[in-house]
Amino acid sequence: MRRLIVRKPVSYPILIGEGVLEEVRTPEGPSALLYDRRAEGFAQKLAERLGVQHQLGLEGGEGAKTLAVYGRVLSFLAEKGLPRNTTLLVVGGGTLTDLGGFVAATYLRGIPYLSFPTTTLSVVDASVGGKTGINLPEGKNLVGAFHFPQGVYAELEALKTLPPFTFKEGLVEAFKHGIISGEEGLLEVEDLTPESPRLEAYLAQAVAVKVRITEQDPTEKGERRLLNLGHTLGHALEAYTHHALPHGAAVAYGLLYATLLGKLLGGEDLTPLVLRLLRWLSPPPLPRVSWEDLLPYLLRDKKKVSESLHWVVPLGLGNLTVKPLPEATLREAFGLWREVLEGLASFDQKC
Numbered sequence: 001m002r003r004l005i006v007r008k009p010v011s012y013p014i015l016i017g018e019g020v021l022e023e024v025r026t027p028e029g030p031s032a033l034l035y036d037r038r039a040e041g042f043a044q045k046l047a048e049r050l051g052v053q054h055q056l057g058l059e060g061g062e063g064a065k066t067l068a069v070y071g072r073v074l075s076f077l078a079e080k081g082l083p084r085n086t087t088l089l090v091v092g093g094g095t096l097t098d099l100g101g102f103v104a105a106t107y108l109r110g111i112p113y114l115s116f117p118t119t120t121l122s123v124v125d126a127s128v129g130g131k132t133g134i135n136l137p138e139g140k141n142l143v144g145a146f147h148f149p150q151g152v153y154a155e156l157e158a159l160k161t162l163p164p165f166t167f168k169e170g171l172v173e174a175f176k177h178g179i180i181s182g183e184e185g186l187l188e189v190e191d192l193t194p195e196s197p198r199l200e201a202y203l204a205q206a207v208a209v210k211v212r213i214t215e216q217d218p219t220e221k222g223e224r225r226l227l228n229l230g231h232t233l234g235h236a237l238e239a240y241t242h243h244a245l246p247h248g249a250a251v252a253y254g255l256l257y258a259t260l261l262g263k264l265l266g267g268e269d270l271t272p273l274v275l276r277l278l279r280w281l282s283p284p285p286l287p288r289v290s291w292e293d294l295l296p297y298l299l300r301d302k303k304k305v306s307e308s309l310h311w312v313v314p315l316g317l318g319n320l321t322v323k324p325l326p327e328a329t330l331r332e333a334f335g336l337w338r339e340v341l342e343g344l345a346s347f348d349q350k351c
Contacts, residue, residue: 036092094126101132120170169248182318267315
């Protein structure tokens with residue numbers, strides 16, 4: 001079992017391994033459980049151990065991150081008359097931890113919560129760092145708050161129930177952490193499975209990268225923006241496809257675009273690394289999409305500063321820049337991106 005400690009702005013433990021439920025300690029007072037129905041077995045085991053009476057199961061996925069579902073969860077807590085010292089236990093993937101954290105941030109102006117991520121995506125990314133939120137029809141994560149959990153408990157046994165693609169797509173975020181940090185071990189994903197002996201250490205290493213960054217910049221005023229690598233185009237692709245394209249796949253496509261931007265700006269050519277990732281991931285193919293198709297979603301991106309959209313661009317491993325870019329450069333990179341993906345599709349068809 002790996003134990004990490006987030007020290008600021010709020011201190012809380014992150015436990016990664018098997019048997020972490022034995023380590024869970026809840027604050028005094030009532031508790032409520034919000035869980036993804038796909039993780040119901042794990043959720044009920046947790047509820048039985050902690051004696052949780054108030055439970056609400058939801059269908060996971062981006063459909064959970066809506067105003068309607070958010071309101072439903074708030075009403076559930078209010079109807080039970082749960083007070084301010086209630087602890088919300090959130091079990092599931094990234095969409096549930098995003099939703100549950102935002103519920104905790106806003107119910108009675110803020111209650112404590114514990115996160116129990118059950119997917120690789122939520123282990124390495126969504127459950128860590130205090131970002132919570134929901135989507136609007138106009139774009140992804142446009143409503144949210146920074147609200148930090150009192151603990152993150154990643155039980156690796158839960159990952160063994162994931163479909164193979166779901167397991168793999170979550171590791172795209174860990175791969176991204178490798179580009180940001182320059183830690184080449186995080187770029188080695190091809191041998192990882194839920195039974196892999198190095199999975200625990202790999203996930204802990206990926207989480208440690210995010211912890212270091214978020215401790216220095218909890219509310220994304222500076223260095224934390226690096227964690228958006230691949231997400232600007234990725235979120236636009238998700239919105240354009242109405243979330244038919246899974247998050248990990250969208251970020252993988254976005255990483256390819258970001259590395260092409262870096263190459264155009266004179267940086268190291270990192271595209272072979274991302275192409276290797278894409279071949280391993282084998283994501284759903286993209287529909288024919290133009291720059292004009294994506295532009296409305298890009299213009300609503302939450303990472304805009306004033307009227308400028310800031311792009312995270314890798315110039316080499318561990319060497320990134322964040323800045324606005326000329327329209328001509330963005331369009332040139334998009335044209336190259338489409339060409340590379342068409343070539344990748346041809347390669348895969350021949351294999």
